[in-house]
Amino acid sequence: MEASKLHNEIIKGYAASTPHELERLTLSxxxxxxxxxxxxxxxxxxxxxxxxxxxxxxxxxxxxxxQHGYGRLTACRFLKRRxxxxxQWL
Numbered sequence: 001m002e003a004s005k006l007h008n009e010i011i012k013g014y015a016a017s018t019p020h021e022l023e024r025l026t027l028s029x030x031x032x033x034x035x036x037x038x039x040x041x042x043x044x045x046x047x048x049x050x051x052x053x054x055x056x057x058x059x060x061x062x063x064x065x066x067q068h069g070y071g072r073l074t075a076c077r078f079l080k081r082r083x084x085x086x087x088q089w090l
Contacts, residue, residue, distance in 0.1 A: 038064060041061070041064075041065070045070075049072075051073045051074070052074050053065065056075035056076060059075050
């Protein structure tokens with residue numbers, strides 16, 4: 001497969017997975033992943049700072065970070081059109 005076609009297929013895959021990823025993190029194995037990730041964020045991140053959530057997917061972790069004092073937060077997904085500033089959701 002030529003590079004541009006492969007690139008387009010990858011982009012389509014990311015775009016299609018967003019709604020499923022958000023739901024996945026609230027169900028069975030996904031909730032355990034979410035709880036574990038939050039545990040390590042709380043343990044290792046400084047209490048204040050600037051965060052860049054690269055590959056943020058649907059923004060579940062970015063939203064948590066924004067709600068816990070990381071007001072200077074930028075989340076961007078691999079798709080340029082999905083870049084967003086989470087602070088606008090608060």
